[in-house]
Amino acid sequence: MYDLFYSCMHQNKLMACVLVQAFDDCTTISITFKLLDSFEGLLDREVIAADLEKKHADLLGSYASDLKVGVCVCVVCACVCK
DSSP: OHHHHHHHHHHHHHHHHHHHHHHHHOOSHHHHHHHHHHTTTTTTSHHHHHHHHTTHHHHHHHHHHHHHHTOEEOTTTOOEEO
């Protein structure tokens, strides 16, 4: 039983690492939102949520800078208009 628990925790940590790396590799805010939307079922897991919570400030900062520049980001169709 302990082996199964340890295996699940290890898999969650690996998935968290992959998601954080993918988050860092996103070039636009719309791609970042698509990434988060794609993995929304996993984001509730404690280990993954803890790692991604550190990235919330980065996401808000990117969004705020896009607003200051006047970039319109459509999350629905992923278009970026100026």
